[in-house]
Amino acid sequence: MSKPVTLTFTFPHKLGAAEVRRRLDLHTAWAFEQFAKERITIEADEWFGKRRAFLAHGYGMTAGAAIQVADDALHFEALVPEVVGPFAPLIEVIGWQYARKLFDEEGAAR
Structure with a gap:
């Protein structure tokens, strides 16, 4: 069994957590559609405070991701x-x- 790899990055912003979350919510459906075109299914948890987690399944593999939004x-x-x-x-x-x-x-308008 292969060992999973962890990818991380932090992106600074000046928008505040509520605005970032709003923008992420607007773009989530579009992103899921793009993945679906590649036969990758996404399971998304609802927001838990300022955190949202995802599982992606495709090409015989599974990956997990989480987004944490701060101010x-x-x-x-x-x-x-x-x-x-x-x-x-x-x-x-x-x-x-x-x-x-x-x-x-x-980004707010896209």
Whole structure:
């Protein structure tokens, strides 16, 4: 059995936790649709305070992720199969780019 790999990043923001959560909620359905196109199913827990967890199933693998929202930062952590480990730097860059778009002034309207 392979050992899972943990991916983490923290993205600072100045929006406040409530606004970040609102924007995340707006984009969740779109993101799930994109995953579904790739035959990846997502199970999402409801928000528990400022934390939301996800499980993704696809291509015979399962990954888990959690988002923690603070007033000044968003923290993302994922536990992915070892086979995904070599792509960790790319996943982090994509996460940063997506967060930057989500948290810019126009992110509220997207």
